[in-house]
Amino acid sequence: MLKALPLVFCLAGLALYTVLAGADFGAGFWQLVAGRGSYAERVREQAHRSMAPVWEANHVWLIFVLTVFWTAYPTVFGSIFSTLSVPLFIAAVGIILRGAAYALRSGTQKPLELRSIDMLFSIASLLTPFALGACAGAIASERVPAGNAVGDMFSSWLNPTSILVGVLAVATSAYLAAVYLAADAARLGDPELERAFRARALGSGLITGAIALGGLAVLHSDAHSLYHQLVAGDALSTLIASILAGSATLALVFARRFEPARYSAALAVSAIVAGWALARWPTLLPGLTVQQAAAPHDTLVTLVVAVLAGGAILFPSLALLFRLALTGRFDHAQAGPTRGAGRVLSASIPRLRSRVAVACLIAGVGLLNVAEAGWAHALGVASLFGFIVIGFLALVPGTLSREEALTRPEPDEPRGST
Amino acid sequence: MSALATALAPVHQQYLVEARQMQALSFVAHIPLVAFGISFPAMVLFVEWLYLRTGDPLYGTLARRWTRVVVALFAVGVITGTLLSFEMGLLWPNFTARFGSVFGLGFAIEGFSFFMEAIFIGIYVYGWDRLSPRAHLASGIPIIITGFTGSWMVISVNAWMNHPGGFQLRAGKVVDVHPLNALFGNSYLWHELVHMYIAGYIVSGFVVAAMYAFGRLRGRWGRYERTALAIPLTIAALAAPVQVLIGDWAARDVATTQPVKLAAIEGLAKTTRGAPEHLLGWYTEGQVKYGIEIPHALSLLAFHSWNAKVQGLDVVPPAQRPPVNIVRIAFQTMVGIGTLLALLGLGFLFVRIRRKRLPESAWFYRAVVLAGPLAVVALIAGWVTTEVGRQPWVVYRVMPTADAVTGASGIPVGYATLAVVYVLLACGVAWVLRRLSRAPLDIAPDQQGV
Numbered sequence: 005m006l007k008a009l010p011l012v013f014c015l016a017g018l019a020l021y022t023v024l025a026g027a028d029f030g031a032g033f034w035q036l037v038a039g040r041g042s043y044a045e046r047v048r049e050q051a052h053r054s055m056a057p058v059w060e061a062n063h064v065w066l067i068f069v070l071t072v073f074w075t076a077y078p079t080v081f082g083s084i085f086s087t088l089s090v091p092l093f094i095a096a097v098g099i100i101l102r103g104a105a106y107a108l109r110s111g112t113q114k115p116l117e118l119r120s121i122d123m124l125f126s127i128a129s130l131l132t133p134f135a136l137g138a139c140a141g142a143i144a145s146e147r148v149p150a151g152n153a154v155g156d157m158f159s160s161w162l163n164p165t166s167i168l169v170g171v172l173a174v175a176t177s178a179y180l181a182a183v184y185l186a187a188d189a190a191r192l193g194d195p196e197l198e199r200a201f202r203a204r205a206l207g208s209g210l211i212t213g214a215i216a217l218g219g220l221a222v223l224h225s226d227a228h229s230l231y232h233q234l235v236a237g238d239a240l241s242t243l244i245a246s247i248l249a250g251s252a253t254l255a256l257v258f259a260r261r262f263e264p265a266r267y268s269a270a271l272a273v274s275a276i277v278a279g280w281a282l283a284r285w286p287t288l289l290p291g292l293t294v295q296q297a298a299a300p301h302d303t304l305v306t307l308v309v310a311v312l313a314g315g316a317i318l319f320p321s322l323a324l325l326f327r328l329a330l331t332g333r334f335d336h337a338q339a340g341p342t343r344g345a346g347r348v349l350s351a352s353i354p355r356l357r358s359r360v361a362v363a364c365l366i367a368g369v370g371l372l373n374v375a376e377a378g379w380a381h382a383l384g385v386a387s388l389f390g391f392i393v394i395g396f397l398a399l400v401p402g403t404l405s406r407e408e409a410l411t412r413p414e415p416d417e418p419r420g421s422t
Numbered sequence: 423m424s425a426l427a428t429a430l431a432p433v434h435q436q437y438l439v440e441a442r443q444m445q446a447l448s449f450v451a452h453i454p455l456v457a458f459g460i461s462f463p464a465m466v467l468f469v470e471w472l473y474l475r476t477g478d479p480l481y482g483t484l485a486r487r488w489t490r491v492v493v494a495l496f497a498v499g500v501i502t503g504t505l506l507s508f509e510m511g512l513l514w515p516n517f518t519a520r521f522g523s524v525f526g527l528g529f530a531i532e533g534f535s536f537f538m539e540a541i542f543i544g545i546y547v548y549g550w551d552r553l554s555p556r557a558h559l560a561s562g563i564p565i566i567i568t569g570f571t572g573s574w575m576v577i578s579v580n581a582w583m584n585h586p587g588g589f590q591l592r593a594g595k596v597v598d599v600h601p602l603n604a605l606f607g608n609s610y611l612w613h614e615l616v617h618m619y620i621a622g623y624i625v626s627g628f629v630v631a632a633m634y635a636f637g638r639l640r641g642r643w644g645r646y647e648r649t650a651l652a653i654p655l656t657i658a659a660l661a662a663p664v665q666v667l668i669g670d671w672a673a674r675d676v677a678t679t680q681p682v683k684l685a686a687i688e689g690l691a692k693t694t695r696g697a698p699e700h701l702l703g704w705y706t707e708g709q710v711k712y713g714i715e716i717p718h719a720l721s722l723l724a725f726h727s728w729n730a731k732v733q734g735l736d737v738v739p740p741a742q743r744p745p746v747n748i749v750r751i752a753f754q755t756m757v758g759i760g761t762l763l764a765l766l767g768l769g770f771l772f773v774r775i776r777r778k779r780l781p782e783s784a785w786f787y788r789a790v791v792l793a794g795p796l797a798v799v800a801l802i803a804g805w806v807t808t809e810v811g812r813q814p815w816v817v818y819r820v821m822p823t824a825d826a827v828t829g830a831s832g833i834p835v836g837y838a839t840l841a842v843v844y845v846l847l848a849c850g851v852a853w854v855l856r857r858l859s860r861a862p863l864d865i866a867p868d869q870q871g872v
């Protein structure tokens with residue numbers, strides 16, 4: 005039980021990553037196929053605007069999965085990363101390019117610059133989910149043996165199952181993104197964009213479903229045991245759940261009920277992740293079970309405690325972010341410019357603070373650099389931090405030179421805000 | 423189970439050197455960015471607090487413009503960090519496979535920390551004008567805290583690699599693992615953490631000040647620019663002298679826990695009583711040539727005693743010694759720059775306190791322009807000292823780096839690709855920062871003062 009718990013965390017994280025970051029990748033897909041012209045510009049702009057506040061938080065799910073996984077199942081992690089080094093490296097480069105595009109976009113001024121950066125973003129947005137999906141396919145079809153780079157460098161991930169899962173990952177992302185963007189456009193009261201994304205959601209939903217069902221034939225020939233588990237074993241229930249949730253989403257999008265559609269789309273995708281896990285349970289890699297691969301007892305206990313404690317802080321914060329983003333608090337300026345307290349900062353250097361700062365410095369040197377004991381070093385470091393902080397507080401209020409102490413602005417001056 | 427323990431057996435990797443360089447390249451890209459990540463938000467928040475307190479629109483403008491820089495740098499920090507975590511598996515699968523259960527927890531907690539950081543950066547950045555001023559200021563505080571905890575967690579892993587504990591090795595298997603003990607019960611952690619955290623403030627303080635100092639040399643010197651220069655420069659000027667003191671502490675810790683690293687830092691071939699210190703020079707054939715010798719200085723600095731015995735490189739066989747000149751030169755670069763930065767800082771504080779104004783000499787501002795990039799060089803040089811000085815071990819005296827490396831081929835291809843990507847990324851970051859700094863100031867001209 006304890007040995008499987010971190011795996012459950014990883015799968016939950018993976019499902020969240022697929023759903024949340026998937027939508028983010030998909031936004032890149034729609035930017036790519038938006039074409040040209042002012043309408044296409046609006047599609048791109050909307051895709052960017054919806055994702056910019058949340059992409060980093062969405063992305064961290066991947067980091068979460070990686071770190072929990074390598075702590076709890078270190079040998080499995082090492083085996084996967086050494087055999088699948090090529091697709092994982094491609095995914096990493098894709099992630100770098102995507103993040104760079106987010107960072108660079110804020111500096112663009114000319115349409116050409118904007119378009120080239122969006123192009124970079126879009127290509128990376130296709131590359132990354134495909135590569136990650138191909139890795140999932142490789143593991144699911146038992147092509148990653150335990151050991152340092154024991155599996156084949158190319159055929160492990162360039163095979164029918166991997167390609168199928170890779171394509172499915174791209175299609176799913178596009179579908180999720182379209183649902184999310186339609187919901188955002190509806191919230192922003194933009195009927196034209198809403199119609200556009202609704203049509204895209206319906207179309208890509210149907211295509212994704214078709215690929216998934218057609219893919220069963222690929223699995224039948226290429227990964228027969230996986231196929232067998234999915235259609236006849238424990239995983240069948242998740243397959244059915246996914247089909248039901250997927251169809252429900254289509255119906256909801258058709259009925260323009262986008263809010264619930266977000267959740268049912270997420271459910272459909274999570275069911276696939278769960279299905280993968282159930283189909284393979286209890287092995288992680290061929291011949292290597294969860295029981296055998298798990299880290300020692302103490303590590304697992306501390307890890308589980310850390311994840312639960314971290315989750316207790318994390319989820320409320322995440323809820324806050326999404327509430328602000330999804331209820332449109334980030335869309336329009338609401339609060340006016342600040343009415344400052346209008347306090348005047350003195351330009352002189354407070355004597356007392358300077359003296360305390362110097363005292364801290366002297367104490368710090370004595371405790372850290374002359375004394376030898378551990379407790380003295382701790383106090384010494386604290387004193388030196390005290391020197392920096394108090395010294396800063398002593399010096400900064402009078403930041404500007406003598407003649408021009410900071411004064412409060414005249415009452416009739418406009419209060420600036422960007 | 424026993425089959426498993428050897429499942430990831432060491433392999434011969436033809437391109438071990440390239441793998442190491444690839445790792446080093448990725449760090450060199452990540453570290454300066456995160457130096458900003460741990461310190462710059464605090465400065466932005468301080469300026470916003472000044473804005474709320476005084477209502478002076480100048481501070482509001484400054485905080486907003488800096489926020490845009492925070493966003494851009496944070497995004498790049500996140501992706502370079504992601505690549506680092508991929509490399510733990512892509513380049514060093516044996517290291518992670520064998521010791522993941524020991525150090526992995528540090529990264530797992532770090533993951534949460536960055537999660538919180540990303541969430542609150544999202545709220546802070548997109549919450550300008552959308553949240554009440556107080557709520558907005560409050561939403562920035564978790565960013566500062568998580569920046570600290572994040573670096574704490576990573577550095578606890580690094581400190582463990584340098585001074586491993588909290589586990590037993592039995593027949594090549596890791597047993598008796600106590601991750602909390604390994605990560606946080608480690609005396610080596612504290613100097614690294616404090617030294618790196620202060621380095622973050624030094625780097626972002628001097629780099630930001632350098633931008634405005636450059637502007638001043640070009641004649642941009644309004645009230646806005648003066649404020650924007652004085653705040654980071656004051657922090658850096660206070661932190662730089664302190665860093666010298668912390669560095670001394672770090673060196674004494676190294677002397678007791680990693681004597682071979684210290685010997686490499688100093689180019690000390692033979693175990694010596696009352697060992698001298700050499701400034702500059704080049705280590706060859708067991709001695710430092712062309713250096714300036716200060717008798718007894720090493721014994722005095724490292725052990726606070728005139729005739730203390732200092733272990734030399736000869737305490738281990740040649741195969742277990744790090745490349746001496748790389749470590750020495752990196753160390754001397756850091757210390758040299760650190761000393762200059764501390765002097766510059768003290769000079770600034772002197773003028774500021776005695777004359778109650780900012781310095782006026784153009785030479786001072788030229789020096790500040792230089793101090794920015796030099797601080798980054800010191801940061802990287804410090805890490806090269808730590809990491810290369812640990813060689814040939816990835817886990818000090820437990821696992822050689824050669825045993826950690828991946829068996830996958832194609833490292834040179836990955837290395838070349840990554841180098842190209844990073845060059846492009848660096849150009850992109852330079853471009854966007856330039857653009858952000860060129861954006862017209864949006865405070866009314868009459869408030870800008872002269």
Ligand code: HDD
Pocket residue numbers: 584613614615617618621622624625665666667668669670672673674676756757758759760761763797798800801802803804805806807808811
């Ligand atoms: C702005 C950056 C900066 C500056 C000015 C200095 N350092 Fe440093 N130093 C670092 C940035 C740094 C670092 C990059 O942050 C390192 C790498 C690992 C660590 O803990 O801090 C480091 C490591 C490091 C180590 C090795 C610690 C280890 O292996 O664990 C020593 C002995 C020193 N430093 C000593 C000094 C001294 C005596 C300095 C004074 C002049 C100094 N440093 C200035």
Ligand code: HEM
Pocket residue numbers: 060063064067452455456458459460495496497498499500501502503504505506507510536537539540569572573576577618
């Ligand atoms: C001294 C060493 C390090 C420090 C101080 C440090 C600090 C930070 C900080 C403050 C961030 C937040 C992003 C930012 O502010 O730009 C960050 C991001 C990141 N770092 Fe590092 N880091 C270090 C080394 C490493 C190493 C060795 C790894 C992995 C092996 C790593 C992995 C990451 C990851 C994955 C992220 C992105 C997290 C996210 O998605 O938000 N870092 N690092």
Ligand code: HEM
Pocket residue numbers: 442443445446449450453514517576577579580802805806809810813814815816823826
């Ligand atoms: C804090 C977390 C860090 C961790 C967990 C870490 C981990 C590693 C690992 C696994 C290696 C490869 C094995 C080896 O060559 O020994 C390595 C090498 C290296 N790292 Fe670090 N590192 C950290 C911080 C840094 C930073 C901040 C730098 C900054 C520049 C750095 C510079 C290097 C260099 C230059 C090497 C190559 C050494 C050589 O091969 O000679 N490291 N590190």
